Structure formats: structure tokens, C-alpha cells
Amino acid sequence: MNFPYSDDNKRYHTLNYHLRHTFGTKVVRIPLDAGFTCPNIDGKCGVGGCIYCSDRGSGDFSESPLLPLEKQYFLMREKMNKKWESTKFIPYLQAHTNTYAPIEKLKKIYNTCLAFPDVCGFSVATRADCITEEIADFMAEISGKTYFTVELGLQTVHDRTAEIINRCHTYSDFLKGYGLLRERNINTGIHIINGLPGEDRQMMLETMQEVAHLEPHSVKIHLLYILDYAPIKELYDNGKVKELSREEYVDITVSQLEILPSKTIVGRLTGDAPKEHLVSPLWSLKKFCVLNEIDKEFVRRNTFQGIYADKQY
Numbered sequence: 001m002n003f004p005y006s007d008d009n010k011r012y013h014t015l016n017y018h019l020r021h022t023f024g025t026k027v028v029r030i031p032l033d034a035g036f037t038c039p040n041i042d043g044k045c046g047v048g049g050c051i052y053c054s055d056r057g058s059g060d061f062s063e064s065p066l067l068p069l070e071k072q073y074f075l076m077r078e079k080m081n082k083k084w085e086s087t088k089f090i091p092y093l094q095a096h097t098n099t100y101a102p103i104e105k106l107k108k109i110y111n112t113c114l115a116f117p118d119v120c121g122f123s124v125a126t127r128a129d130c131i132t133e134e135i136a137d138f139m140a141e142i143s144g145k146t147y148f149t150v151e152l153g154l155q156t157v158h159d160r161t162a163e164i165i166n167r168c169h170t171y172s173d174f175l176k177g178y179g180l181l182r183e184r185n186i187n188t189g190i191h192i193i194n195g196l197p198g199e200d201r202q203m204m205l206e207t208m209q210e211v212a213h214l215e216p217h218s219v220k221i222h223l224l225y226i227l228d229y230a231p232i233k234e235l236y237d238n239g240k241v242k243e244l245s246r247e248e249y250v251d252i253t254v255s256q257l258e259i260l261p262s263k264t265i266v267g268r269l270t271g272d273a274p275k276e277h278l279v280s281p282l283w284s285l286k287k288f289c290v291l292n293e294i295d296k297e298f299v300r301r302n303t304f305q306g307i308y309a310d311k312q313y
């Protein structure tokens, strides 16, 4: 089996592979927290946020937003350099919704990040309902100057699930924001979550089938975590959320990757939950075991990412 986008045992197109082949060296992304909030937290379209969200708005591993961005960048870079020797970095605005502010504020923050030393690109995570024409035009300008990626949380294409998780946008809202970026040729990634309340295997595969048709630049697949302080804990305690077993997660994730075109970069296949607050699934703490099981399942099936991309599952 020769998977075209791998030079090790991976049968999917990892972000590490993509960045190494794009820049000729190991590239490290530096997560940053610019202190934004979300429209489904502050009351614009809802309150409380997504029911599974961590209190750092998915930016659990960034430095405090109270620190200036430059200080965060240097502190994180020092930490990352203990793990990987690297000379190139991509600042990544990860926490909360990083386009949810007036354009002048965005310009100031983004230009600050772009001016950090040794950066070879820039990444921004946000919600599709917080992309306007004006913001997309500004992002297109950045794209013309550097390696720029935008990551959009979709989580599911099923509107009923989106309601249950208090996402406060529909799939059709998502498509509008996604379209604004794609029509400007901006590298756009999509995040999805496996194991959301009320979803079965088929629904998760349907989400990936839709994502595959959208041909994003990258995809991140997350596992639903139950955190002790998140609103989802109450649903979990009442038996309304059934966590996936590791075997189920591996089966669904491999099946999703088989229908995702091989050229699509896979940014992540599990998340990193804050350990001290994780209630379930505890097997997810052994992240390397999960990734190993995914590798083994591809071998067992003798398949790879994209093998069924042009077919229906």
C-alpha cells in the first residue's frame, strides 16, 4: 500500500506531513488566546456556549489571555521547543471565536501576530456565522502574503443535534460563512465532533460525507468529552449522552477517513481534554493508544484515507 501523502506508517494525510513538505522542516503551531468570546455565550445568539465547551473556549493549553500576545507567543514557543527543536512557527488564535469583533480590532490583533519573529504562517479558529464579507476580504489579503488558514467549527451537519448542543447556528448558516472564505481561495479547515448526543454511527458518517463534498483544506475530528463543569455533565448524569467506546471511535473515525479525499489534511484525530476535569471517556487520556489503534485498523482493513472518496459508503 502506497498512500501518497505519507512517509511513515500513517495511512492518512497528517498536518505534520503537510507542514514538513511545505516548509522543508518541522513547523510548530503556537496556540494563543486573544481574549475573544462567542456569540452563543454573550447573548448575541445564545447564552452558555456549546454544552461541551471548556471554560477556556477550547484554548486550554494557551497561556492566560491576560498576558500580551507577544508574551504568550514567547512562553509557548519556549515550552514547545522543549518537545520539538524547530525554527519555524505558526501563531494560532485558537480560543473562542477569533473573528467576533470589529474589523479594526481584528486588524490590530492579526497584524501583531504576523509580526512575531520566525513565523511562517498564521491560523485563526472561528465560527462560520462570524465571517462577514469585510472579514473575508481582510483574510484574503493576509492569504496573499503568507501561509494562512482559517478553521471553522461545524461539529455536525444535523441541525437537531446543533440545537441540542446549543451551537446556535444551522448547517446552512455554516455554508454561508464557509462559502465567503472559499470563493476567495482561503485555506479553510472544518472541525467535527464524534459522539454528540443523539447521534449514531450513520449520522457521523453523513457529517463526514458532507464535509468531503465541501473539499476543505483540512479536517479535525474531535471526540466528545464530558467535563465536570460543562453543561453536558447534567445530560450525561441523566443518561442522555452515551459515550463512545474506544473501539466504536476507532471504527467510526477510520470509516470517516476512508470517505475523505486523500488530499485533505487531517489536523487532528482526537483532542486533549483538561485531564483534571475529564469525566468521560477516560480511555481518551491514552491518546497515543487511540492513534495506534487507528493505524492498526487501517492495516487490518487494508485501506487508507480517501479509498472510497468517490463512492458512497
Ligand code: SF4
Pocket (backbone or CB within 6 Å): 037, 038, 040, 041, 048, 049, 050, 053, 054, 057, 058, 095, 096, 097, 127, 153
Ligand atoms: S463556539 Fe467554540 S469556543 Fe464558543 S462556546 Fe462553542 S465550542 Fe466553545
